[in-house]
Amino acid sequence: MKKMMRMGSVIVIAFTFFFHACKHQIPVTPDNGNPGGVSGIPGTVGRTCSTDSVYFANDIYPLLSSTCAMAGCHDAITHKEGIDLSTYNNIKNYIVAGNASESKIYKTIIKTDNERMPPPPMPAWTTEQVTKLRTWINQGAKNNACDRCDTTDYKFSTAIKPLIQNKCQGCHNPASLGGGIDLSTYTAIKAAGTNGKLYGSINWSAGYIPMPQGGLKMPDCEIKQIRKWIDAGMLNN
Structure with a gap:
């Protein structure tokens, strides 16, 4: 019984750490313009x-x-x-x-x-x-x-890598494996794309932990870029 209680405590601690890893607050957003644009940030629709x-x-x-x-x-x-x-x-x-x-x-x-x-x-x-x-x-x-955003560009070098590097790698690198996921290299990113975790998380799909956790959802355009890259075979181009 004591052994089971200790195991239960370990599971609770592990779950708590996983749930809170890389959790962020939503930032104050620009107070102008119409709703929409970058993840619903006001004033970004049509603002080139x-x-x-x-x-x-x-x-x-x-x-x-x-x-x-x-x-x-x-x-x-x-x-x-x-x-x-x-x-x-x-x-x-x-x-x-x-x-x-x-x-x-x-x-x-x-x-x-x-x-x-x-x-x-x-x-x-x-x-x-x-x-x-x-x-x-x-x-x-x-x-x-x-x-x-430009959905016609979904090359790894010009679109996907910069997105992952700036929005994901801070939490998903060898020194900080949020959720046990590494997105620091092309091979690792492709693996996450292959098993569905990359798209499922950024798209906030049912059954996946929404990423970035606790923050703003990635703009639809960027999600489409990643979806297109995955559908095109996840080339290192």
Whole structure:
């Protein structure tokens, strides 16, 4: 009986950890325009993204959400070291709009020692991701969004890899296997596409844990891109 009770406790603990892993809060969204667009964010329908701009809802929030505002770190519940990065209003407290070099978030992310965010052994942000953050801050750190997606592009290199890298890999990499799923390589992404977990999770299909968990659903256009890539044979193109 005692052995069964101990096993039950282990199962409860494991389930609790799995359920809360990489759970995020919904960010404050731009307060303008009509509903719709990027996952229902107001003001994004028909708003074409400028190639010279970086947008909070499209580019920055997914990165911070999947690498910094995870359960146990800087989420609304844990707020490690008193820092909560789960919403725009909280994020802007650590930013000097127009000056990335003086912004605490930026300075912490570009560190190369154990003080960087996310901390080792989590992978550091890529050069491209750091550039996006720096550009967004220098452009005023606006709480902005736009309607950016092209369903005719579903190549792995230009569409699928960037989506997975910016919105999923922060929680699904060898150092942080959320749900036991690794999405850090083409082979791993293809495996998740083959067994149905990739599409089922991002589409919030019955029987799958919705991803990103506790956050905004990916825009329909991006879900279609992934669906097309899967249907086309999941090529590494």
